[in-house]
Amino acid sequence: MKEQDINKLEQAVTMILEAIGEDPTREGLLETPKRVAKMYQEVFEGLNKDPREYFDTVFHENHDEVVLVKDIPFYSMCEHHLVPFFGVAHVAYIPRNGVVAGLSKLARAVETAARRPQLQERITSSVADAMMEKLNPHGVYIIIEAEHMCMTMRGIKKPGAKTITTVARGIYEHDDVKRAEILSLIRTN
Template sequence: MTEMDLGKIEKAVTMILEAIGEDPEREGLLETPKRVAKMYAEVFEGLNIDPKHYFETVFHENHNEVVLVKDIPFHSMCEHHLVPFYGHAHIAYIPRDGVVAGLSKLARAVETTAKRPQLQERITSTVADVMMEMLNPVGVYVVIEAEHMCMTMRGIKKPGSKTVTTVARGIYEHDDVKRAEILSLIK
């Protein structure tokens, strides 16, 4: 585990403030470098957590049909611009031999994966791949919908536009009927 260097973050924020023509000694900015450093420690706390950890404990139930947790809110930071993106994740899987995970573990996997400089596409595939590896389900289907501030506040400036990414593993890769079932449940 690598510790975050909060002092280095504070120095960098001070340099950014100076570079944009601000006075870091101005009353409203005096504590800003320290606040930003503390915020980054929180926003990027997933850097040192492996989402596999959440699937080390499983339960054996007589359930071999779809499990879907939808509308899992998350936020992350675009690794290209270091501005937020946020939205909802929907995760479905079909247990194999009744092996199920605690429902909160799906949400925790999303949250941990999102709490690092990130791409939406990578969050989607990481969650699906971790679940496939740790639970060995019949299939996993992950859908993420998010609004990206790098498209809202800069560049194209299109607030309200959403990006949707999907990843299908196992049975969902080839079974159009199973995928359609999940999409209808999400809507």
């Protein structure tokens, strides 16, 4: 993937400020292009990473029941409007042959998938697909709940509205009991 061009980002922000009728040389905006460029470097750092990389290292444990990490906070940028959306991800899987990932790796995969111009649906499926490919579990079930600023601050203007996406892979695709178990675990505090 292409590296981010800080100078080009700064120029683009300056042009946006000028295009909206602002004076980029006024005191409050002097450093804005530089700050926004640095923020974009951080916010879009997932462009040069692959969520699958977090599942290269695995552990072997005598465990063949659900592993769930819930309420993983994330932030992303809507690829349609380049405004944030944010929420939580719940990531569950059932290991096969005792192959487990470090718990932090589930959160890191979500963060990496989110840190690029993105769609919520794509985050959900890309993390599930990475886990299926690298861990070969019996199944993966992911739920993401997010508020999209493109619905909050523009357009329909409905703050607080949440979008929920789910992905079921493996055993979760057809086993209603297993899916119900995950939903029950997510709802418990």
